[in-house]
Amino acid sequence: FSCEYSVNGGSPDSFSGNLRVCRDSLMWVSLRSFNIEGFRVLVSNDSVKVLNRLKNEYYLEDISALVNFANVDLSYNDLQSILLNEFFRYQSDSDVDKEDDYNSCIDSVYYCVSRVSQKKQKRPNGNYAERRGSVIQTMKVVPGTFKVKNLYLEDLEDGRNAFVEYDKFTRFGDQLFPQTMNIYVEYGNVEAIMKFSISDFAIDNELTFPFKIPAKYTKINLNEDNR
Numbered sequence: 001f002s003c004e005y006s007v008n009g010g011s012p013d014s015f016s017g018n019l020r021v022c023r024d025s026l027m028w029v030s031l032r033s034f035n036i037e038g039f040r041v042l043v044s045n046d047s048v049k050v051l052n053r054l055k056n057e058y059y060l061e062d063i064s065a066l067v068n069f070a071n072v073d074l075s076y077n078d079l080q081s082i083l084l085n086e087f088f089r090y091q092s093d094s095d096v097d098k099e100d101d102y103n104s105c106i107d108s109v110y111y112c113v114s115r116v117s118q119k120k121q122k123r124p125n126g127n128y129a130e131r132r133g134s135v136i137q138t139m140k141v142v143p144g145t146f147k148v149k150n151l152y153l154e155d156l157e158d159g160r161n162a163f164v165e166y167d168k169f170t171r172f173g174d175q176l177f178p179q180t181m182n183i184y185v186e187y188g189n190v191e192a193i194m195k196f197s198i199s200d201f202a203i204d205n206e207l208t209f210p211f212k213i214p215a216k217y218t219k220i221n222l223n224e225d226n227r
Helices: 063-070 076-083
Strands: 002-007 013-022 026-033 036-044 047-052 057-062 111-118 134-141 148-155 161-172 175-187 190-197
Touching: 013 076, 026 076, 036 076, 047 063, 057 063
Parallel strands: none
Antiparallel strands: 002 013, 002 190, 013 026, 026 036, 036 047, 047 057, 111 134, 134 148, 148 161, 161 175, 175 190
């Protein structure tokens, strides 16, 4: 894939990359610019690892760090579904007990459903307390193919919103997959846009996920300066 991104309407920048996914287990990403790898990322069910080859640094945290990267509360399965253009249920205490808590919404072109979930509240020690606050999830699906056209997550408490739009659905072998994926994120005074162009998509039973932290690399913590 290739990606063009911008923040707060600034001049766009771009990079290219490869994504490998072992369903429900691992996601591996190599990000490049001018054919030189700058970052390598490995996401599992319980951790996020990042190599910054430009600065000889690495980042290692538990899966909750996805919130820091995306500024939207995301689980591993949420992220996997977004990247693979799949229907998913945003995390909620009611997920196990209620399978029919979606409401239909009005749209003249697509099937449209929405639901409200209660997001997690995190204590200072890192453990999750009772859930509070609401997140509205809205998804539109293409009739006939039942592929997700777009999804919208609106955090009513924190004012963080994410919108993902898929387009140019094309057959790659036996699979129908979008050639474009645009992600819009709003949080505080920040508006970020990422526009992906997918050039190839394939299913392979044998994948490798190379990720080794060199001894000379320095461990860093994610903050506003190096995000």
